[in-house]
Amino acid sequence: MYRETSIVNESTPTPFSGNGESDMIINVGPQHPSTHGVLHLIITLNGETVKKVEPHLGYIHRSIEKMCESLTYRQFIYVTSRMDYLSAHINNHGCALCVEKGMQLEVPPRAQVIRVLMDELTRLASHQLWWGALAMDVGALTPFFLAFREREMINDIMEETCGTRLTMNYMVPGGVMSDIHPDFQKKVHAFIDHFKKKIHEYDELITDNIIFQNRTKGVGYISKEDAISYGMSGPSARGSGVQCDIRKLYPYEVYDKLQFDEIIEAGGDSFSRYMVRIKEMKQSMSVIEQLIDNIPEGDFQAKTKAVLKLPKGEFYSRVETARGELGVYLISEGGTTPYRIKFRSPGYCNLSALDHMARGQKIGDLVAIMGTLDLVIPDIDR
Amino acid sequence: MQNITDNIHDWLYATFNPTIAMLIEFAIIGALAIGLFAMLGLVLIYMERKVSAVMQLRLGPNRVGPKGIFQTTADTLKLIVKEGMTPNGVDKLLFNLAPFIVMIVAMVVLAPLMFAKGFQIWDINIGVFFITAVSSLSVIGILMAGWASNNKYSLLGAMRSGAQIVSYELSAGLSILAVIVLTGSLKLSEIITSQENGWWIFKGHLPVWIAFIIFIIAVTAETNRAPFDLAEAESELTAGFHTEYSGMKFALFFLAEYVNIFVVCALGATLFLGGWMPLHFGTGTKFNEVMDYIPSSVWFFGKTFFLIFVIMWFRWTFPRLRIDQLLNLEWKYLLPISMINLLLATFIAIMKWHF
DSSP, X not given: OTTHHHHSOTTSOOXXXXXXXXXXXXXXXXXXXXXXXXXXXXXXXXTTEEEEEEEEOOTTOOOHXXXXXXXXXXXXXXXXXXXXXXXXXXXXXXXXXXHHHHHTOOOOHHHHHHHHHHHHHHHHHHHHHHHHHHHHHTTOOHHHHHHHHHHHHHXXXXXXXXXXXXXXOOEETTEESSOOOTTHHHHHHHHHHHHHHHHHXXXXXXXXXXXXXXXXXXXXXXXXXXXXXXXXOHHHHHTTTOXXXXXXXXXXXXXXXSOOOOOOOSOOSHHHXXXXXXXXXXXXXXXXXXXXXXXXXXXXXXXXXXXXXXXXXXXXXXXXXXXXXXXXXEEEOSSSSOSEEEEEXXXXXXXXXXXXXXXXXXXXXXXXXXXXHTOOHHHHHO | OHHHHHHHHHHHHHHSOHHHHHHHHHHHHHHHHHHHHHHXXXXXXXXXXXXXXXXXXOOOXXXXXXXXXXXXHHHHHHHHHSOOOOOTTSOHHHHHHHHHHHHXXXXXXXXXXXXXXXXXXXXXXXXXXXXXXXXXXHHHHHHHHHHHTTOHHHHHHHHHHHHHHHHHHHHHHHHHXXXXXXXXOOOHHHHHHTTTTSOHHHHSXXXXXXXXXXXXXXXXXHTTOTTSOTTTOHHHHTTGGGTTOOHHHHHHHHHHHHHHHHHHHHHHHHHHSOTTOOOOOSXXXXXXXXXXXXXXXXXXXXXXXXXXXXXXXXHTTOOOOOHHHHHHXXXXXXXXXXXXHHHHHHHHHHHTOOO
């Protein structure tokens, strides 16, 4: 409430001012059940209709980029697990790629396949959690538990191989930290079989539900041009028909050898963004199926020196996280620590389009739109 | 049951003078109503927890008492000893009054319900009208809570609730009327006796089925249950009209919600499923005699809890509607359908086509 006077511009009357205008300003967050973290939105309402949405950031800023400057090239990768904690492995992957690019390090084929497998498992886990959370945003509580049933299996697989469930820290420059667990393939097979049998429940509960379709179809529209100009990426942008899958456009590791589709829906509304992610889950499963029986033999890690040094210069790498394009921009002065690191996180740009999408919609839709954008606030604030 | 209550009544009037006897009866019934209110709250909250647990692949409460049956009691105790906060800046009188209004309304509507054969607090001749009239008063309590809280979330929740309850009352009332025109009485005991040769859902043809479906939808909305729980809408308005409430004041809202569900389901069971009347087909058949062996209270509570289960099932399955969709559903679909349905029911009643 203390910000009201500074946020509202001069012409906008204060709430309940009684001078004919009926604007009401509500602070949604930083503690609010549907902002999925400490996002602070200042929304201007006319009755139930949203007139303006103003995101305020910084509540979970941990200056990860600055911290990276004092960590070595081996260490700084793991700080990034705490950015987008739902695709921690993919964040690490982006950083490892950047360091490898700088050192011109060749990653062994086995490590590449393991990395991609883990990436896709992470993406599946992330999309499952998103599905549950979105259902919760539109008011259905049960899907959350169904999503966790499957996600738990992925977390168990991660725990066995990586040692942790959420922030995997499995990447090292030049490969992965340890070889996969002997049970890894068996468990992944079990998971894929289970998920294939259960994914129809996702459609029955939510996708085909008439209430859900009414809540999302034609809501939160953003055109292809607007999506590009806001810099959106990932499933949120592909829901507007933008071709932006980094795995297809700038393939890394073994993605260029795999058969999978880039899901693009032209609708541009909440339902399209929803369908992109649902279909992406199936694509991820197909990627895992292609790779799981074909993990090549060999080293899981390239031979590197104990202390890594990057040559002087600027390096950029990008990966497709579960939420979109993560860019890692690294400047090296030739030492053992980066001179400067900048992350281009997908959530930040996707959030910036929220105001555009939510104007003129109802409060309930604002929440649903935020759900389909799949925001992770620590990724936005870093 | 009839005998016991009659005996107590006779004994009281024989022992004391009529005024005192009546006062004693009032006191007994008041105590019973409060007891029932508390019991219903505990039972229904436990039921909701278990139903949701089954639907969500969980176990539900299982620590306090066998199968966790005392979990709700423990929670209520915790809420009772909690400080009853009154935030600064609220309208103190209305803020503290609102939960009691909601609770009193929920208790008063229990009066005309017939829980078993001959077991009724007040067999008023406008019973159905009384229930619909009084239960709509709870919106005053909700609006009061939302306004007095001096919180924008509460206000939005209360306004939504007001719009919602006022609209859905219409189609709930019209679907009730469909049965009333067939019965020809507003008295609950007469409505039940009219179903001696079969419940209305079986002998009322299409209009009663339509009325039953509309009734279930409308009362789900009237009691602010998902998928119509816009007044609370925890993902949008944190907790809607009771955002600022804590402790026992919150618990009163919570209990009243569950008692309201019980009341509307009991009303639905009475009107459409025969209340305490056992499952009868025709008159004087062997089947009817067998069914009569099951006590009438079992029939009544069985039907009511079945309807309650259906409403809980809705809640744990469906996403929530948006406010404009909610009002569209009522004004564009349910209300016209139930109006035509009422005409149809009247026509059937006039032609005596029902059994």
